[in-house]
Amino acid sequence: MKRRIVMSMLAGATLLASTLLGASPVPAAESAGPAAREAAQPADVPAEFGTDWHDPVTAAPPVTRPSGKSCQVTVAEAQFRDFTPYKGTYSPPDGCGGRWSKVVLRMDGKVKGRQYDRLGYLHIGGVEIFRTSTPEPSPDGIEWSVEKDVTRYSDTFRGDRDVEMLIGNVVDDTYTGVIDVKVTLTFYAGRPAANPDRVLTLRDGTLTTPRNSERIVAEVYATGSGGGCEEFWYLAAPDPAPYSCKTAGGPYREVQIKVDGQLAGIAAPFPHVWTGGWSNPFLWYVIPGPRAFDVKPIEYDLTPFAGLLNDGRPHRVEVSVVGLTEGQSGWSAPVNVLVWQDAERAHVTGKLTVHRAGELANSSTYTPGSEHRVDTRGGHRLTVAGYVDTSHGRVTTTVRRSLANDSAHRWTDGENLDALDATWKDDQSVTVDGRGPARTTRTQRTYTMDGSIVIGADDRLRTVLTLGDRAAVVTTQDGRRTHWSRVDDTYTGDAAWTLNVPRDQRHAVGTTSERYRAYGSDGCHDRSLTSVQGVLTEDRIRC
Secondary structure: OHHHHHHHHHHHHHOOOOOOOOOEEOOHHHHHOHHHHOOOOOOOOOOOOOOOOOOOOOOOOOOOOOOOOEEEEEEEEEEEOOOOOEEEEEOOOOOOOOOEEEEEEEEEEEEOOOOOOOEEEEEEOOEEEEEEEOOOOOOOOEEEEEEEEOHHHOOHHHOOEEEEEEEOOOOOOOOOOOEEEEEEEEEEEOOOOOOOOEEEEOEOOEEOOOOOEEEEEEEEOOEEOOOOHHHHHHHOEOOOOOOOOEOOOOOOOEEEEEEOOEEEEEEOOOOOOOOOOOOOHHHOOOOOOOOOOOOOOEEEEOHHHHHHHOOOOOEEEEEEEEOOOOOOOOEEOOEEEEEEEOOOOOOOEEEEEEEEEOOOEEEEEEEOOOOEEEEEEEEEEEEEEEEEEEOOEEEEEEEEEEEEEEEEEEEOHHHOEEEEEEEEEEEEEEEEEOOOOOEEEEEEEEEEEEEEEEEOOOOEEEEEEEEEEEEEEEEEEOOEEEEEEEEEEEEEEEEEEEOOOOHHHOOOEEEEEEEEEEEEOOEEEEEEEEEEOOEEEEEEEOO
């Protein structure tokens, strides 16, 4: 019985929802004014959670905005009570031209009462430009805002388009929270950056690129969800382990993209934790986990395949999740394709010259005992290279990517202890060699999860959890470093509440914190937040 309760909370976002849906909430200091940029003043912290708490906030940096003229368009304004999508139309803004230096999406939301965390998306002209989850409300109500730089989709914004948005929801006598949102786009006039010339979507699983494409990048908003165990795929156990969520191959997951059946890209999915996750919504009421409100797409550089794709014919593009049992649902993976074109040529030819896929490693070992244990080690390597003959000469692109996953999952009978210590690594290098010195960009991503759920004899459930989202990016040219950045987003939480009692008898307590550090060629951002029983007790900026 206890495990059924824990599972229903762990499933959180999608127990009743089968649709999916990011972007970071606008930091509180940005909306509260200069005084809030200093460390928060000591507050009267209650002994336990009440019926109201601080609005959601993250330590992530706000989206920077250029100075000068801007124009705003409302894209969607809706209340979500069920699974009926909002449908509308979009028209480009008047007065800011057809080329923009930046485009910023903002979603303002509010909800009150009782509600699960929900997942949602926003499509403009069929292109998914935004994917997000929602916070769980207090009885008295919360408000939050999310911003995202969507300049890369400028091609989509230049014409009249259909709009579709959905945050799948259920409202009844128990779950009373109606999700009320407004989404705007703000356009900043000015000289545009080197954005894609075209933004494409798949048609019946196929892609037809312009014949003069010289760079092609696919982005996939991959998220495990759907109301089943794939929402917390990282805990899946193989047979014969006695665990409530099982997958034959264990917890290793890998998101692959193929072109005409040939492996074109591999990636480690990000281990999202939505705001009802790890059996404990009290962990997330104020500070969400990394990317919970910013579902970033996986990017695959498909430029080595440009010579094949530029023949003017449709090519099949497929996304699949390694480790998912065949025929099982639970993942959403919509695809956008970003294309840069050669304005001086009607047809860019080329050839795939290297395709080297290593053997996929995936080993999950079950060890029985008073504490059951599954140890998993997995990984994969892929190298692809190809050239295109452009108006400015032959350009060769080489993409190397390697994945690694190590995890140790421990639990007791009845799963009254359930613990995981896991690390995922996703390293990629892209070398572009054409006119002038070769340029290499190397990106090293590391995701970590270290936590445990314990249910005591008094039905007191406690969750202790640390999550990490780290990335280091270095670009070199002619042996010299030309640009670099490093991001470390770390979340820690410790919360407890009593099971099997009315809400007013749960006696919930929780301390959560986040520190987001970003350094590099473009400057630095270092911000820390702490909340106790829903009260924001620290908001500190170090640079």
